[in-house]
Amino acid sequence: MTSITTNPDRCTRCGKVPLESDKFCSECGGFLRDPWTDQRLLLALVHEREGRSREAQKELERLIDLEPDNVLGNHMLGTLYFHEGMLDRAIERYQAALRNAPRFVLGYYDLGVASYHRGNMIEAAAAFSRCLEINPDYKAAHYRLALSLFHAGRLDDAFEHLCQSILLTPEYLMAHYHMGVIHERRGELQHAMREFQKSLDEGFHEVSSLHHLTKLRQAEASVRSTDPHLEHVNE
Numbered sequence: 001m002t003s004i005t006t007n008p009d010r011c012t013r014c015g016k017v018p019l020e021s022d023k024f025c026s027e028c029g030g031f032l033r034d035p036w037t038d039q040r041l042l043l044a045l046v047h048e049r050e051g052r053s054r055e056a057q058k059e060l061e062r063l064i065d066l067e068p069d070n071v072l073g074n075h076m077l078g079t080l081y082f083h084e085g086m087l088d089r090a091i092e093r094y095q096a097a098l099r100n101a102p103r104f105v106l107g108y109y110d111l112g113v114a115s116y117h118r119g120n121m122i123e124a125a126a127a128f129s130r131c132l133e134i135n136p137d138y139k140a141a142h143y144r145l146a147l148s149l150f151h152a153g154r155l156d157d158a159f160e161h162l163c164q165s166i167l168l169t170p171e172y173l174m175a176h177y178h179m180g181v182i183h184e185r186r187g188e189l190q191h192a193m194r195e196f197q198k199s200l201d202e203g204f205h206e207v208s209s210l211h212h213l214t215k216l217r218q219a220e221a222s223v224r225s226t227d228p229h230l231e232h233v234n235e
Contacts, residue, residue: 029071029101041072053080064093071101079110087118105134112144121152139168143175155182173199177209189216 010017011025040063047056060077063070078093094111098104112127128145131138146161159182165175180195196213 025071026101026103029075029097029104029107041076044073044076048076048080053083056080057084068096069100071097071104071107075104075107075110078114082110082114082117087114090114091118103134105131105138108134109138109141109144112141112148116144116148116151121148124148125152125154139165142168143172146175146178150178150182155185158182173201177212180209180212184212184216189220192216193220 011028014025014028016025016027040059044056044059044063047053047059057077057080060073060080063073064077067073074093074097078090078097081087081093082090091111091114094107094114098107098111101107108127108130112124112131115121115124115127125145125148128141128148131141132145135141142161143165146158146165149155149158149161152158159179162175162179162182165172166179169175176195176199180192180199183189183192183195193213193216196209196216199209200213
């Protein structure tokens, strides 16, 4: 008969000191009591990494039936559902994981990604914001938050976070594209063209940026050809 251990002094995964009543580490989601749980998770992980996603999914579903509150099991199962395109199920599993690990930053990030692909931009933005509350240096969350706000129509907030994203991760050239769109909608056409051009730098050929840039240049040329005051500017 397998004995159930009490909570360790520290989580063996991340080193956080748990509360006596904790079943799962609030920081990383690790299970604190049953040593066999990790074995079942490991088996599912082996299935998944060897391309047997269906077997991994069945193993995790059996685990969740036995241990509905298992944080890592719910998170892993949510990720499998996400890759299968079952977004509602993925969101449900991520939310179940976070109920017992309120500082599980990867869980919030993946919840945000699933909500974004589901079209729930407000929920996505809330999840990415929670990521940044827990870890302000989570660079990908800054960019994802900006995108969610952009698609939610909150352009001023999106612009602010795009600036932060570019400052932290200048290699995210698509951030310049979305900044260009915001500038264009504000009527700031020179700024828009500058950002669209930046998104095309370093060999990154983004069709949408090229389309916007071409359209703005054509509009600028048309204005110059019809306005005698601008005819000889920059000649």
